[in-house]
Amino acid sequence: MKTIKTLLVLAVFTIATAFTTGPGDGYKVGDVATDFKLENIDGKMVSLSDYSKAKGFIVVFTCNTCPYSVANEDRIIALDKKYKKKGYPVIAINPNDPAAKKGDDMASMKVRAKEKGFTFPYLFDKGQKVYPKYGATKTPHVYILRKDGKKNIVEYIGAIDNSSRDASRVTEKYVEDAVDALLKGKKPAKTYTRAIGCSIKTLGKKSNYR
Template sequence: MKRTILMLMLCFATTMAFAQSGYKVGDNATDFKLKNVNGKTVSMADYESAKGFIVVFTCIHCPYAKAYESRIMQLDKQFAMKGYPVIAINSNDYPEDSFDNMKKRSTEMKYSFPYAFDESQDIAKAYGATKTPHVFVLKKAGSNLKVEYIGAIDNDTEGSDPAKIKYVENAVTALLANKTPAVTMTKAIGCGIKWKKTT
């Protein structure tokens, strides 16, 4: 009996540790300095006039990431000039998601936003990103980067529902109006990030 209780407590503690990993809404996010597809590094500190950021963890090979690619491009087109640019990050340890392939895809699709390589996967782990795509909307608050929304881009993975709820668009629109987003967290739907094997 004692052994069973001990095992249940251990499982509960492990579950809670996993559930609390990464950022929660209201936390202050860390900046990063990652290699961009243009060969330079990208950091949020580079954007002095930005009001915030749409940070998207994505990749090349995932069908969900492919389905959302044009919508990520549209978000940058819609909000970059208003102070909320997209920064896309690839943290996948997967052959098709190599840095060379990232450069090719960015050029082919004419990305208007940085596509940064989180080769160490440290940024994905710090943020708590688990899917592709997985979005974190951040707002500048003095020297801090406050997490205002975490989750999916919208509730239409197929891209075929004209009545879809545009979570990220709604969140950023609210922030631009100095309001709190009505929805601050949703479940990210996509392929799981491919983590490096530990020895």
């Protein structure tokens, strides 16, 4: 009986840790996001300031190994293809420490990007210095930024849509709705949604996804 109770507690904890219910530490909607300089899979360093003609950015914290991230890869590619030409390119960032999660190192990132045909930068958060500033807790976790002069204003934080694992069940496209609103000069109807995914891995949080 004790073993069954322990397993039930672990199951509830596992489910609970896949969810982020609201904004925590890090940026809030309306904050100005500071620029960063991170290495891309092509070896070049990438900053938001490199995109002088962009109207904003779809920043996605994602990785190679999380099932939720993998389930959203095609959707992330589709977002970049649709909105890059409209001024909102995708900037993907892998926040995981490869020492804590095998398969999230730069070499593996290059392989995955080639396999999937990523059309966007796939950056490595070396030293895990960027994701804490944003307050990202999951992969995937999306932040939409709107350029206002030299400032990047946070306009949306959360999930890509309302079906984390099954694209066929999507009925509400949070990121598309938010970017469409911004392109019309309006504020998104929803500025926060629940990010669903795997916890970002550090040496203190080693884990195997199941």
